[in-house]
Amino acid sequence: MSQTTLPKSDELKGKSIIISGGGIGGAAGALALSLRGADVTLYERAPEFKEVGAGLQIGPHGVRMLEKWGLKDKVIDAGYLPERMQFRDAITAEPILTMDFGEEFQRHYGGRYLVIHRSDLLSILVEAATEAGATLLNGVQVLGADDREDGVVVHIEHRADGTREDVGADLLIGFDGTHSVFRKLLVDDEPVPSAYVAYRGTSELPEDPDMKDLKDVVGYIGPRCHFIQYPLRGGELLNQVAVFQSPRYLEALTEGTEVPEDWGNNEEFKNAFGHTNEFIQGRLGDMWLNTWWQMADREPLMNYVVSDHIIVLGDAAHPPLQYLASGAVMAMEDAECLALFASQAAVEGGKNWRDVLEEVSAERAPRCARIQTVGRFWGELWHVDGLSRLIRNETFRQAEATGWFKYADWLWDYDADRREYLKDPSKGEMPAELKEWEYNLHKIARLRDSREYEQVTV
Numbered sequence: 001m002s003q004t005t006l007p008k009s010d011e012l013k014g015k016s017i018i019i020s021g022g023g024i025g026g027a028a029g030a031l032a033l034s035l036r037g038a039d040v041t042l043y044e045r046a047p048e049f050k051e052v053g054a055g056l057q058i059g060p061h062g063v064r065m066l067e068k069w070g071l072k073d074k075v076i077d078a079g080y081l082p083e084r085m086q087f088r089d090a091i092t093a094e095p096i097l098t099m100d101f102g103e104e105f106q107r108h109y110g111g112r113y114l115v116i117h118r119s120d121l122l123s124i125l126v127e128a129a130t131e132a133g134a135t136l137l138n139g140v141q142v143l144g145a146d147d148r149e150d151g152v153v154v155h156i157e158h159r160a161d162g163t164r165e166d167v168g169a170d171l172l173i174g175f176d177g178t179h180s181v182f183r184k185l186l187v188d189d190e191p192v193p194s195a196y197v198a199y200r201g202t203s204e205l206p207e208d209p210d211m212k213d214l215k216d217v218v219g220y221i222g223p224r225c226h227f228i229q230y231p232l233r234g235g236e237l238l239n240q241v242a243v244f245q246s247p248r249y250l251e252a253l254t255e256g257t258e259v260p261e262d263w264g265n266n267e268e269f270k271n272a273f274g275h276t277n278e279f280i281q282g283r284l285g286d287m288w289l290n291t292w293w294q295m296a297d298r299e300p301l302m303n304y305v306v307s308d309h310i311i312v313l314g315d316a317a318h319p320p321l322q323y324l325a326s327g328a329v330m331a332m333e334d335a336e337c338l339a340l341f342a343s344q345a346a347v348e349g350g351k352n353w354r355d356v357l358e359e360v361s362a363e364r365a366p367r368c369a370r371i372q373t374v375g376r377f378w379g380e381l382w383h384v385d386g387l388s389r390l391i392r393n394e395t396f397r398q399a400e401a402t403g404w405f406k407y408a409d410w411l412w413d414y415d416a417d418r419r420e421y422l423k424d425p426s427k428g429e430m431p432a433e434l435k436e437w438e439y440n441l442h443k444i445a446r447l448r449d450s451r452e453y454e455q456v457t458v
């Protein structure tokens, strides 16, 4: 691995910050804050820092931050730089949109497009945060916290022996994932299952005669399903993800009956890709069958500030569906935004933690809401059938012919330092052209509740 020097400064010297949760968001938070001199302690309840699953796509919005944190060479060494992203029709396998990640892309976005194994990215962040001075502890569950006038008291439990302790700090960040303890203090909501389920799998790329020349992220998108492939670890591994709509989940949803716990099970998986191209069907044997991921997000939240000294970030604040490949990047953006705004406030003076948290929330919530809602739309566009599919394919071809940057700029050309959503929160809304669009699951629930069964379509 290449050596890098971490870009350390000391604007937050003397500030003590506790982070609950050591996923990619928490580890990035520990890094970004300790790089500015803060005294950071991170508590992760699991016995080790570990990510379940395999590949992560990190667009230029994420890679530019990793570069800023001094990690560009390390993540490139550990990951893979795909040449292009290709969308193909899942029925015919024909390419419908190819996005080249060459020089023009790199000039336009000021960064590369990277794919990396989740565990590799997490290890790099954990190692760098430790090197920057943060203390990252496993086997510690955060139970709750009390906001006090001058800071916060965090209640923790050491899982090995069940002992409990109260720890004081200036600030607590809940990077504790979609079932966050602290999100519950803001809103009493539930995850919104999307009716789609993901199967994942990795295998050796060079040994695979059909795939050994793969250099791209390839997404076959088709009616009610999609299939993604890309290399990982410098081309050592092939990462594949097969996603489909669960008929049993949908049936329960439309009929208002109990949802089976194992929706998306192996039986459904076996029948889900029969209408797709033979090539895809031939690849499904490599998927792991012992576990599958029922995809869900939550309704966007417009405030992440829990109290004067507590904020939720990452999936705790804004879990998205995976279609824009930005959940982990959003968590890293949150980390950088908080560290940046806090260090700028420390230099300028005159602001307390509440002011900083409000500013972070006002910048991040509209941006993340847009990623969550456009992510739902983007997923549905991948999965359309019939005439809509043909129109979608033609629209994608046109986007390639006339230039697609204009569709991706809002997502990939972002820097919290510009405070663009803070200045204009309306940027967080769905673009005007999509305002009339309604998320299919909302529509189903609305029609079911109004008992207009005959109109319920999927």
Ligand SMILES: Cc1cc2nc3c(=O)[nH]c(=O)nc-3n(C[C@H](O)[C@H](O)[C@H](O)COP(=O)(O)OP(=O)(O)OC[C@H]3O[C@@H](n4cnc5c(N)ncnc54)[C@H](O)[C@@H]3O)c2cc1C
Pocket (backbone or CB within 6 Å): 020, 021, 022, 023, 024, 025, 026, 043, 044, 045, 046, 055, 056, 057, 058, 140, 141, 142, 143, 175, 176, 177, 178, 180, 181, 198, 293, 313, 314, 315, 316, 319, 320, 322, 324, 325, 326, 327, 328, 329, 330, 331
């Ligand atoms: C199929 C799929 C594909 C995806 N692809 C991409 C992609 O290509 N690109 C991308 O950017 N994103 C992608 N994502 C999204 C991304 O994985 C998540 O958004 C991101 O990992 C969220 O990170 P986080 O740190 O906020 O939360 P988490 O990863 O959920 O981490 C939360 C951590 O907090 C810990 N914790 C929870 N409660 C407590 C407690 N009380 N005390 C102590 N610790 C606690 C948990 O153990 C966990 O380690 C994908 C997601 C899925 C499901």
